[in-house]
Amino acid sequence: MHPPTAARPLRADAERTVRTILDAAERVLGRNPNATLEQIAEAAGVARTTVHRRFASRDDLIRTMAIEAWRRMDAAVDAARPHTAPPLVALHQATANVIAIKHGAAYALDRVGPADGEVADIRAAVFGKCDTALRRAQAEGIVPAxxxxxxxxxVYLALITETVHGDSEPDTPADPDTLARRVIDTLLHGVAGTPRDR
Incomplete structure (x- = not known):
């Protein structure tokens, strides 16, 4: 008797198809929250049956979009090296990375919150890494003792959220590095002297 096996990973072409559907869904639903799976399939350049085969329902698609966005944010925060990079460097890079991801995933992230267990787990991991960088910044005197x-x-997370949602031109967002600098400057110094991003 063979031991049970985990679900096989998607083939590369299937992964590309799923990624294409997720990207199209974010674009389409961001413009029209009432868009149908058929409209998403058309925007993705795939058959409607392909979307239905990959996602059991519209809610399943949106949940997958949110989980994928949180996974990307988790990896993006890791890439900023919150445990080893100088704290300000880590905070800046993590902020820029997260802003870039949230700009492209705002629709799903607004609709699937921490009540979803998988989202809650990934979100907690991201927040834990954020706390690590902030503790290190406090230890170095960057954040008051x-x-x-x-x-x-x-406050830091609220600034990121407002940066993404308050953008008057969401289709052409400002450079993530510029926006990250504004977030960090506001967090550490308040609004006085905060540079304009445009």
Missing amino acids: DADLDWVRR
Whole structure:
């Protein structure tokens, strides 16, 4: 008797198809929240049956979009080396990476929250890495020693969210590095002297 095996990973071409559908869904639903799976399939350049074969329902598609976005954010924060890079470098790079991802995934991220167990787990991992960078920044005197780091993180995340949602030109967002610099400057110094991003 053979031991049970995990589900086989998708072939490369199937992965590309799923990625194409997810990208098209974010674009289409971002412009028209009532768009159908058929409209998403058309935008992705695939047959409607292909979308239905990959996703059981519209809700399943949106949930997959959100989980994929959180996985990408988790990897993007890892890439900023929150445990080893100088704290300000790590915070800046993580912020720029997350802003870039959230600009392209805002629709799904707004609709699938931490009540979803898988989203909650990935989100907690991302927040934990953020806390690591903030603790290191506090240890180096970049963040005041008496600052409540839970509050600092909440303000930091709110600034990122407002940066993404408050963009008046979402189809042509400002450079993520410029936006990240504004977020970090505002977090550490308040609005006085915060540079304009445009």
